[in-house]
Amino acid sequence: MGYALNFNLIWRHFDKLWGGLLLSLELAVISIAIGIVIGLVLAVWYVSAGRIVRTIIAAYVEFIRNVPLILLVYLVFYGLPTVVDIAYSAPTSFVVTLSLYSGAYLVEVFRSGLEAVPRGQLDAGKAIGLTPWQRLLNVRLPTMLRITLPALSNTFISLFKDTSVASVISVPELTYGAQWINFNTFRIVEVYLVVTAMYLVTGYIMLFALRLVERRFRAAR
Amino acid sequence: MLIQIAYALPFLAQGFALTLWVSLLVVVFSLIAGVIMGVGLVYGPVPLQWAVRIFSDTIRGIPILVLIFFVYYGLPAVGLHLPSFWAAVLALTLFKTAQVVEYLRGAVGSIPRGQSEAAMAIGLTFRQRLAYVIFPQAFRRFLPPWINGVTDAVKGSALVSLLGITDLMQAINQVIGRTYEAMPLYVLGALIYFAVNYALSLASRRLERRFSFIRE
Numbered sequence: 001m002g003y004a005l006n007f008n009l010i011w012r013h014f015d016k017l018w019g020g021l022l023l024s025l026e027l028a029v030i031s032i033a034i035g036i037v038i039g040l041v042l043a044v045w046y047v048s049a050g051r052i053v054r055t056i057i058a059a060y061v062e063f064i065r066n067v068p069l070i071l072l073v074y075l076v077f078y079g080l081p082t083v084v085d086i087a088y089s090a091p092t093s094f095v096v097t098l099s100l101y102s103g104a105y106l107v108e109v110f111r112s113g114l115e116a117v118p119r120g121q122l123d124a125g126k127a128i129g130l131t132p133w134q135r136l137l138n139v140r141l142p143t144m145l146r147i148t149l150p151a152l153s154n155t156f157i158s159l160f161k162d163t164s165v166a167s168v169i170s171v172p173e174l175t176y177g178a179q180w181i182n183f184n185t186f187r188i189v190e191v192y193l194v195v196t197a198m199y200l201v202t203g204y205i206m207l208f209a210l211r212l213v214e215r216r217f218r219a220a221r
Numbered sequence: 222m223l224i225q226i227a228y229a230l231p232f233l234a235q236g237f238a239l240t241l242w243v244s245l246l247v248v249v250f251s252l253i254a255g256v257i258m259g260v261g262l263v264y265g266p267v268p269l270q271w272a273v274r275i276f277s278d279t280i281r282g283i284p285i286l287v288l289i290f291f292v293y294y295g296l297p298a299v300g301l302h303l304p305s306f307w308a309a310v311l312a313l314t315l316f317k318t319a320q321v322v323e324y325l326r327g328a329v330g331s332i333p334r335g336q337s338e339a340a341m342a343i344g345l346t347f348r349q350r351l352a353y354v355i356f357p358q359a360f361r362r363f364l365p366p367w368i369n370g371v372t373d374a375v376k377g378s379a380l381v382s383l384l385g386i387t388d389l390m391q392a393i394n395q396v397i398g399r400t401y402e403a404m405p406l407y408v409l410g411a412l413i414y415f416a417v418n419y420a421l422s423l424a425s426r427r428l429e430r431r432f433s434f435i436r437e
Contacts, residue, residue, distance in 0.1 A: 003299045066372060066418035067411045068379035071390060075407040078397070083404045164284035168383065175286055182290070188298040192291040200282040 009185040010194050017191075020177030021198055027091065027173060028160040031098035035159070038099065039106025044136065046107065047114050057107065064104035069165050073097050077169045094166040102159045109155055113148035114140060146217050153210035157203050164199075174198060226405060229396040236392025237413060243306075243378045243388060247313040248371055254314065255321020260351070262322060263329050273322060280319035285377050288312050293384050309381035316377060320370050328362035329355060361432040369425035372418040379414070389413060 010017075046057045064072070077093040080086065088096070117140055125135040167176035178195040182188050262273040280288065292312035296303055303311065332355055340350040382391035393410040397403050 062419060062422075063411070063415060066376075066415045066422065068376040068390065068414055070379050070382070071393075071407065071411055071414065074394070075404075075411065079404040079407040082401075161282075161284040164286040165380075167286065175284065175290070178287065179290065182294055186298075188294045192287065192295055195287055196279070196283050196291065199284065199287065200279065203282045 003189060005190055006187060007190050007194070009187045010181060010190050013181050013185065016172075016177035016180055017174060017195060017198060020172060020174035021202065023091075023171070024160065024163040024166075024173040024175075025202070027095060027098065027163045027166060027171070028156075031095050031102050031163075032156055032159055034095070034099035035102025035106050038103030039110050040141075042103070042107045043110035043114055046111055061104045061107050064101055065108075069097075069101060069162055070168055072101060073165055073169060076100075090169045090171045091166070094163075094169060094171050098159065098162065098166075101162070102155070105155050105159070106152075109148050109151045110144065113144040113151075116147050117143045149210070149214045149217060153207060153214065156210065157206050160203065160206060161199065225400045225402060226396075226409070229400070229406075232396065233389065233392050233409075233413075236387055236389040239387060240375065240378050240389040241417075243310060243313065243381060243386075244371070244375045246310050247317050247374045247378070250310070250314045251317030251321050251374075252367075255318045256325055258318065259322045259325030259329070262326055264347070277319040277322045280315055281323075285313070285316050286380055286383075288316055289380055289384070305384045306381075306386055309378075309384050309386055313374060313377050313381070317370070317374050320373065321367065324363055324366050324370065325359075327366070328359040331362050332358050365425045365429035365432065368428065369422055372421050375414065375418055375421070 042057050042060075046054055049057075073094060076097040077090060081088075121139055121143060122135060125139040130138065163173055164175035166173050167179060170176065172180075174195060178191050181191040185191070258273045258276070261269045262277070265273070289309065289312040292315070293305060293308045296308060296311075336354055336358065337350060340354040345353065378388060379390040382388055382394065385391070387395070389410060393406050397406050400406070
């Protein structure tokens with residue numbers, strides 16, 4: 001033992017961590033936004049599609065969910081450019097990966113939500129003469145969102161934590177900042193204590209904000 | 222290209238064996254620790270409940286990668302020198318334990334209070350109540366999510382490659398370093414991970430359906 005905590009060097013390099021946290025959030029927000037679009041489109045398509053489309057969507061979902069994220073990150077960043085003529089920076093490549101990744105998780109969330117919408121609501125929509133498009137936009141999706149909000153919150157927070165994997169392709173997000181300070185100052189315990197606190201606080205702020213949204217939508221019922 | 226990959230197959234198989242070995246150790250250790258802590262969370266005295274709650278929420282609130290680095294670089298700093306393999310197993314076990322605690326809490330919590338009260342009424346001791354009344358029923362609730370969660374251990378184990386441990390992920394990267402065949406090898410690796418994890422999630426789903434006759 002005999003390890004004396006000294007946080008001075010952490011504060012001196014705190015910009016690495018603060019900038020890292022902001023980048024983590026940016027990566028998460030962009031990827032989740034794209035993931036929501038992928039998830040919504042595929043989930044709506046899935047519940048109304050035939051067998052072949054369902055199999056293809058299920059294959060995408062199952063593949064992504066059963067492969068480690070770090071492998072997908074490597075595959076998109078180091079693998080894809082060797083077979084397709086594309087070039088992107090590490091952050092862009094990570095956003096592509098995490099978008100596809102979050103898309104797969106969100107398809108599942110939205111799909112189970114869509115299936116939980118009571119049949120009577122759809123019949124009622126049909127009875128008052130709504131077009132299929134109106135039924136989807138005004139009946140199915142709002143009800144589905146209300147049902148899935150708690151699961152969505154968990155998925156969002158989990159995806160925010162997954163941005164830490166971007167550090168393996170040197171995207172300077174929070175975990176990368178932690179490693180930089182780890183290797184350059186050797187204040188190892190301190191830096192990981194601070195970073196743990198930063199992830200926890202950010203996660204709880206997200207959770208709190210999402211709970212507020214959930215409560216608001218519940219009241220609107 | 223194919224010849225180079227075929228040449229590397231025994232090496233990849235070794236890495237795969239290590240991935241399975243790490244996952245197995247993590248699953249076993251976390252099951253033991255998680256069940257003990259989970260019982261503490263549900264039935265323990267308030268300070269113990271708080272301790273387990275803080276442990277579980279902290280561990281689940283940070284990325285596994287941060288946890289792995291914290292344990293791997295942090296332990297030697299405070300004078301504990303573990304080989305990197307065991308540091309990795311320890312970090313992943315901490316992460317998995319927090320999950321098992323939550324599975325157990327959920328499973329035990331889903332058993333109606335009346336069961337416990339009835340067991341108390343016929344004079345069973347605390348241990349008997351757990352062994353004969355609560356656990357046999359909670360087991361069916363615990364098993365499907367737990368098996369599904371084993372995939373998290375297998376996927377999480379890919380992160381130990383960052384500590385220089387030659388698991389499947391690291392073996393793939395090393396073979397790519399020699400052959401420059403990035404895409405085929407990553408796809409091959411993805412398929413191997415997929416095969417293991419998909420089998421686990423299928424098993425979980427099947428068990429869930431098998432136990433779905435139970436109603437409260």
